[in-house]
Amino acid sequence: MKEKKVSGSDKIIKYNERLSSLYENVIAWLKEAGVPCVPLFEDLLLSEDQVGAYTVKKLLIKQNSDTLAKFVPVGVLIIGAEGRVDLVGRSGKEILVYYSECGSETTTRMPVGNMVEERAERIYGQKREGWHWIDDRIIGKQPEFDKDIFLALLERIN
């Protein structure tokens, strides 16, 4: 099936919508977990070669005068994904990327004796559409970014 071409401005609109929806979830999770904090938004100017300059929102999670964590958008042109945002804390950062529902498939042809076996594989496996955490351990996968992962990462980055 031929992939539909998406223009640069459409990509930016989608990226901003996906960031807003992520931030809404994060604020709700913090409330549910009883973490005392105040969410603040700041504008961030990004510039990428094929889409030009555009503005996105950065989310800061403030605790009194300290920043507990911040979500810093990195860009929409990401290898194998449709956008990236970094979750940054006082001691480190974690990477979140947006995967579309199916992702592209790759066909390999392996010689087996005198025959050639065709296989369809996905480098990153089948993914549900949404934000995923890049677990950087060697055998780490890219699980969906949910409340449990978010709360665990809050500890990890601080």
Place this chain on the structure above:
Amino acid sequence: MQEINSIYTSYLFLKDSLRITGRIFDRQLQGIQSRTIFETMPYDGFKESHSLALSELDNLAVLSLFAAFERSLRDIFSEKLEVLRTIWPKELGAGIYRLSSAEIERWRIAEIFSLFGFAAGKESIDKLKQVVKYRNWIAHGKNQNKKPPASIDPKTAYDAIHFFMSSIEKIQA
């Protein structure tokens, strides 16, 4: 893959070391920073340098992973050239082998891994081509007027290389 795994494991070690350095600085533990560059560093200066170091570490890891991948691939190609030594007369075969082996070092890496498209698949080859572009951008001084088409983190680069290497190992077995 052993060298590539070793580089990636060292990267994780250094990344967590930076994480712990950040935590130590944050907790202002007495004496622990003495006789290091952190001793007189103001908090804001540390935060800025810490964040920069994390980004630079990511870039260095991508460079290093790709360099090891490139070496492995050229070595695999050199081994394939052994067949040239069987050309008769022997002296001619040895000469062709010598010239071809030296020439492999000059081949563009994207052209080499693209030859394995039948085994690794188009998506894998396309991903590696993007990794090459990002790696070249870092290696040539991160020209802000000529940015790479997409950015990449070390784990994504590692996964792309691992998938490719696993695919070609299957045809070599």
